[in-house]
Amino acid sequence: MKILTIVGARPQFVKAAALSRALKKHDSIKEIIVHTGQHFDKNMSDIFFKEMEIPKPKYNLNINSISHGAMTGRMLEKIEELIIIEKPALILVYGDTNSTLAGALAAKKLHVKVAHIEAGLRSFNIKMPEEINRILTDRISDYLFCPTENAITNLTNEGYSYEEFKIIKCGDVMQDAAYYYAKTSSEKSTIISRLKVSEFILCTLHRAENTDDPNRLKGIIYALNKINKQTPIILPIHPRTKKKISDLNIELNFKTIDPVGYFDMIELLKKCSLVITDSGGLQKEAYFFKKNCVTMRDQTEWVELLENNVNILVGANEDQIINGVNEMLSRENDFNLNLYGNGNACKIIAENLNNYNL
Numbered sequence: 001m002k003i004l005t006i007v008g009a010r011p012q013f014v015k016a017a018a019l020s021r022a023l024k025k026h027d028s029i030k031e032i033i034v035h036t037g038q039h040f041d042k043n044m045s046d047i048f049f050k051e052m053e054i055p056k057p058k059y060n061l062n063i064n065s066i067s068h069g070a071m072t073g074r075m076l077e078k079i080e081e082l083i084i085i086e087k088p089a090l091i092l093v094y095g096d097t098n099s100t101l102a103g104a105l106a107a108k109k110l111h112v113k114v115a116h117i118e119a120g121l122r123s124f125n126i127k128m129p130e131e132i133n134r135i136l137t138d139r140i141s142d143y144l145f146c147p148t149e150n151a152i153t154n155l156t157n158e159g160y161s162y163e164e165f166k167i168i169k170c171g172d173v174m175q176d177a178a179y180y181y182a183k184t185s186s187e188k189s190t191i192i193s194r195l196k197v198s199e200f201i202l203c204t205l206h207r208a209e210n211t212d213d214p215n216r217l218k219g220i221i222y223a224l225n226k227i228n229k230q231t232p233i234i235l236p237i238h239p240r241t242k243k244k245i246s247d248l249n250i251e252l253n254f255k256t257i258d259p260v261g262y263f264d265m266i267e268l269l270k271k272c273s274l275v276i277t278d279s280g281g282l283q284k285e286a287y288f289f290k291k292n293c294v295t296m297r298d299q300t301e302w303v304e305l306l307e308n309n310v311n312i313l314v315g316a317n318e319d320q321i322i323n324g325v326n327e328m329l330s331r332e333n334d335f336n337l338n339l340y341g342n343g344n345a346c347k348i349i350a351e352n353l354n355n356y357n358l
């Protein structure tokens with residue numbers, strides 16, 4: 001069975017690394033990786049393929065740095081061509097990016113089956129491009145692999161039935177990746193000694209809802225400037241965020257670092273005191289490495305983290321962010337709750353795909 005896997009953005013590389021390894025264990029499955037090119041900088045893309053030994057993409061579409069409509073449209077056109085050439089039995093898409101939607105839509109229109117990994121997640125904020133992408137992708141997917149019970153509930157509430165769709169709770173593929181690569185990250189990464197830090201807060205910031213709204217971006221940067229005076233902040237900065245801060249002339253009072261690879265990220269997660277982020281993936285990764293998280297958003301898809309007090313939402317308000325950080329720096333939490341499965345999500349997905357008679 002030929003599977004065409006579509007990846008384009010950083011977290012998808014991490015997920016594909018874990019799942020590709022599980023798919024390889026099945027002789028009947030032949031996976032072909034397509035990189036849409038959405039993320040293209042060396043340290044946003046190549047480093048993941050190298051470090052994590054992800055199979056080299058057979059195709060790189062090089063589509064990036066254009067508007068959402070143009071990006072999704074061009075990806076749709078190119079992926080359609082590839083489906084016609086490769087004739088896969090299934091398209092595999094991850095998460096909620098423009099690459100996800102383009103892959104699913106191209107396949108469905110050609111009557112090729114679609115498997116969506118990380119199905120059923122909702123932020124209930126339809127203004128987010130990611131929310132639009134995930135709702136539409138779920139609707140046209142045949143196999144919905146859900147990471148959590150909440151994801152299944154969301155689908156059920158939207159009227160998804162087990163007769164029409166294959167809905168499978170498998171746990172979180174990012175957890176599989178985190179635990180697998182954490183075994184060797186300390187040998188592969190030198191970031192902690194290079195940065196010469198002992199106590200620090202790890203921060204990431206890239207969501208359009210924050211970077212593209214000057215008031216939100218200012219609120220966040222002013223808060224980070226103040227927090228950094230008490231506890232140093234390590235901020236691997238996304239190119240989008242760097243550009244917006246510079247365009248708006250916002251004063252950032254501490255040095256940022258370039259985006260880091262996965263081994264460096266794991267070491268930062270292991271050693272930090274706290275995570276502040278607006279990323280979806282990093283909220284979970286904080287939990288995998290037993291760290292509290294302060295989320296600079298108004299909603300999160302990972303509600304079980306809120307329910308278990310390991311994460312709080314603080315939006316983009318300066319005071320709220322500072323108060324949230326102070327609270328979470330001192331909050332003791334239980335991180336052994338198994339919120340994201342047993343670390344065998346990839347095995348479950350690969351076995352299910354292998355068993356389907358496609």
Ligand code: UD1
Pocket residue numbers: 009010011038039040041042044045064065066096097098099129130206207208239240279280
């Ligand atoms: C995308 C996803 C988001 C995901 C994130 C992971 C969508 C709608 N958003 O957001 O869900 O959490 O990836 O990181 O698909 N850029 C570079 N170099 C790069 C990559 C991007 O300079 O390697 C620039 C682009 O030119 C663009 C901006 O950063 O101007 C934003 O990139 P884009 O791919 O649109 O979205 P992300 O913010 O990365």
